Amino acid sequence: MRALGNDVLDFVVDFIEARATAPAVDLDHPLPADAHDVIDYVKHAAAKAADPAGPGYLAYIPGGGLYTAALADFITAAVNRYTTVAALAPAFVAIEQQAIRWIADLFDYPPTAQGILTTGGSMANFSAIVTAREARNTRSGGGTIFVDDQTHHSVTKAAGLAGFPSDAIRVVPTDAALRLDVDALEDAIKNDKQPAIIVASAGTTNTGTVDDLDAAADVAQRHGLWFHVDAAYGGFFQLTERGRQRLHGIERADSITLDPHKGMFLPYGTGCLIVRDGNALRRAHSAGAEYLQDLPDVGLPNFAEYSPELSRAFRGLRVWLPLQMHGPDAFRQALDEKLDLARHAYDRLQATELFELPWSPELSVVAFHHPDGRRILDDVNRSGRVFLSSTTIRGRHTLRIAILSHRTHQDRVDEAVDLLEKAASEWRSE
Numbered sequence: 001m002r003a004l005g006n007d008v009l010d011f012v013v014d015f016i017e018a019r020a021t022a023p024a025v026d027l028d029h030p031l032p033a034d035a036h037d038v039i040d041y042v043k044h045a046a047a048k049a050a051d052p053a054g055p056g057y058l059a060y061i062p063g064g065g066l067y068t069a070a071l072a073d074f075i076t077a078a079v080n081r082y083t084t085v086a087a088l089a090p091a092f093v094a095i096e097q098q099a100i101r102w103i104a105d106l107f108d109y110p111p112t113a114q115g116i117l118t119t120g121g122s123m124a125n126f127s128a129i130v131t132a133r134e135a136r137n138t139r140s141g142g143g144t145i146f147v148d149d150q151t152h153h154s155v156t157k158a159a160g161l162a163g164f165p166s167d168a169i170r171v172v173p174t175d176a177a178l179r180l181d182v183d184a185l186e187d188a189i190k191n192d193k194q195p196a197i198i199v200a201s202a203g204t205t206n207t208g209t210v211d212d213l214d215a216a217a218d219v220a221q222r223h224g225l226w227f228h229v230d231a232a233y234g235g236f237f238q239l240t241e242r243g244r245q246r247l248h249g250i251e252r253a254d255s256i257t258l259d260p261h262k263g264m265f266l267p268y269g270t271g272c273l274i275v276r277d278g279n280a281l282r283r284a285h286s287a288g289a290e291y292l293q294d295l296p297d298v299g300l301p302n303f304a305e306y307s308p309e310l311s312r313a314f315r316g317l318r319v320w321l322p323l324q325m326h327g328p329d330a331f332r333q334a335l336d337e338k339l340d341l342a343r344h345a346y347d348r349l350q351a352t353e354l355f356e357l358p359w360s361p362e363l364s365v366v367a368f369h370h371p372d373g374r375r376i377l378d379d380v381n382r383s384g385r386v387f388l389s390s391t392t393i394r395g396r397h398t399l400r401i402a403i404l405s406h407r408t409h410q411d412r413v414d415e416a417v418d419l420l421e422k423a424a425s426e427w428r429s430e
């Protein structure tokens with residue numbers, strides 16, 4: 001066991017050390033013909049990939065993978081405690097509950113709040129919609145969900161899974177800044193027979209735009225609707241002073257989706273939903289099971305009653321251990337750095353006068369246009385040094401730089417801007 005473990009440890013530490021110089025994407029990586037040496041085969045398979053936590057990954061929303069979280073997962077898998085029912089592993093459940101409570105505290109949620117660690121933002125949005133549906137008692141009678149044209153597609157997917165027909169989803173327009181148009185929202189609600197749920201974004205995936213959450217909360221309050229905020233991408237910027245200002249009003253949400261596998265740099269499979277009224281989350285997800293009748297109440301949540309899952313991965317340790325080992329300040333500083341880097345990229349791109357930059361970055365995504373954006377994207381990505389992705393906004397091809405890997409620092413952002421500038425100048429000189 002020790003020898004195998006040492007092999008794995010060597011592989012992992014070498015892998016992490018290689019991130020600084022590894023290509024941003026390496027899909028041509030050759031695999032050994034057979035898997036004779038298993039660890040060696042895994043090593044090669046791991047290399048044949050895009051590198052979402054590498055310094056050059058500026059596409060989509062970058063991922064994480066802190067070493068301390070990997071250690072937590074190793075422990076979790078090796079000891080394999082059953083954290084679904086609190087009485088069977090109360091100390092581990094207390095650890096997960098502490099991690100959830102730390103997140104709830106970030107948003108000034110009351111002691112009656114409760115959350116759940118999910119596999120990601122999509123499942124958090126799903127449980128949020130189900131919770132709102134139960135709380136608004138709209139199961140049989142329908143009810144309308146209000147989203148906007150920049151809402152993440154997982155919200156409409158969640159609504160469908162939760163049984164809302166597609167005509168129960170009303171898409172409200174966004175304003176020139178790509179923010180939910182709150183006046184249009186209010187009009188749409190007034191013209192609706194059964195308004196039920198408002199979904200706003202704290203950091204859209206396209207541009208990192210944060211809706212006017214205070215204004216949306218006012219509308220929700222005025223009409224007695226459930227107010228959900230999808231903060232999967234942007235939520236943890238709440239740790240920073242600038243983020244807290246931009247996310248102002250989020251603390252009034254009935255429920256918030258977060259993705260620790262984005263803003264806390266944790267490995268994939270770590271999402272979170274927090275719900276202001278913990279009982280609402282429980283009512284929507286609990287169902288009696290006679291064979292659990294012997295288990296005493298240990299004063300901790302039975303997570304099965306708050307989630308669609310029964311048996312579940314213990315995700316608590318991979319959130320809790322890095323927080324304990326690095327401290328919240330390390331996360332705050334890293335996120336502050338990402339905000340600075342986005343501002344820096346925006347300023348530099350602006351100074352080239354080669355790109356059209358309609359939106360100044362609110363968080364860590366910079367979106368911009370160029371008439372030959374598709375070719376520029378190919379040129380830049382061919383370098384292997386950075387990996388960018390594009391999107392379409394209001395029918396226009398849009399390039400983006402999304403900065404969220406804990407390994408991305410100014411040198412690589414500067415390199416990305418240099419590559420973009422070079423590709424765009426070449427286009428212009430033709």
Ligand SMILES: *Cc1c(COP(=O)(O)O)cnc(C)c1O
Nearest residue numbers: 120121122152154205230232233
């Ligand atoms: C990433 C993201 C999601 C989906 O989260 P997954 O963890 O990929 O399931 C939902 N909403 C927003 C705003 C996101 O950025």
